Amino acid sequence: MSxxxxxxxxxxxxxxxxxxxxxxxxxxxxxxxxxxxxxxxxRLLRQAADFENFKKRAxxxxxxxxxxxxxxxxxxxxxxxxxxxxAMTAAHNAQAGSADALxxxxxxxxxxxxxxxxxxxxxxLDATGKPFDPNxxxxxxxxxxxxxxxxxxxxxxxxxxxxxxxxxxxxxVVVAKQPAAPATEAASPTP
Numbered sequence: 001m002s003x004x005x006x007x008x009x010x011x012x013x014x015x016x017x018x019x020x021x022x023x024x025x026x027x028x029x030x031x032x033x034x035x036x037x038x039x040x041x042x043r044l045l046r047q048a049a050d051f052e053n054f055k056k057r058a059x060x061x062x063x064x065x066x067x068x069x070x071x072x073x074x075x076x077x078x079x080x081x082x083x084x085x086x087a088m089t090a091a092h093n094a095q096a097g098s099a100d101a102l103x104x105x106x107x108x109x110x111x112x113x114x115x116x117x118x119x120x121x122x123x124x125l126d127a128t129g130k131p132f133d134p135n136x137x138x139x140x141x142x143x144x145x146x147x148x149x150x151x152x153x154x155x156x157x158x159x160x161x162x163x164x165x166x167x168x169x170x171x172x173v174v175v176a177k178q179p180a181a182p183a184t185e186a187a188s189p190t191p
Contacts, residue, residue, distance in 0.1 A: 125137075156171055
């Protein structure tokens with residue numbers, strides 16, 4: 001083997017080079033960067049743990065909100081239930097002539113109940129005399145009427161209700177139609 005071949009095999013460009021020893025300044029910089037990297041890693045781990053805790057807390061809060069969504073509505077309905085129970089007790093112990101007082105009490109309970117429902121967002125749909133709208137009303141029949149225009153609600157059989165902008169129950173209505181033309185004699189005798 002020639003000297004040239006030996007030199008190529010042991011050429012420092014091809015063989016792994018031993019790193020030059022680091023100076024104390026470079027070592028200090030590396031230690032500072034390693035400390036900074038450790039600090040960032042710890043901060044990342046803490047933020048990841050905080051985010052996981054936040055997600056768990058948000059899910060728990062969402063479940064509680066769903067579970068107790070009707071709490072305030074029920075709190076408003078409990079006094080009405082109490083008043084109905086008192087009315088039933090009064091009806092069982094009623095004396096002759098106290099029917100008017102019982103009617104007045106039940107009417108007051110009805111108004112209290114309606115007020116609680118309206119406050120919760122319930123709205124009555126009164127369709128009487130209005131044009132028929134299949135989005136808010138359910139027609140159960142048609143009735144001939146000369147007094148009310150065709151397609152108008154002639155009679156409301158059951159009130160409809162909506163919760164804010166969402167329909168809960170359509171109003172059940174009877175829709176007016178034009179009366180049939182009176183039948184004329186088909187074969188009238190000629191004089």
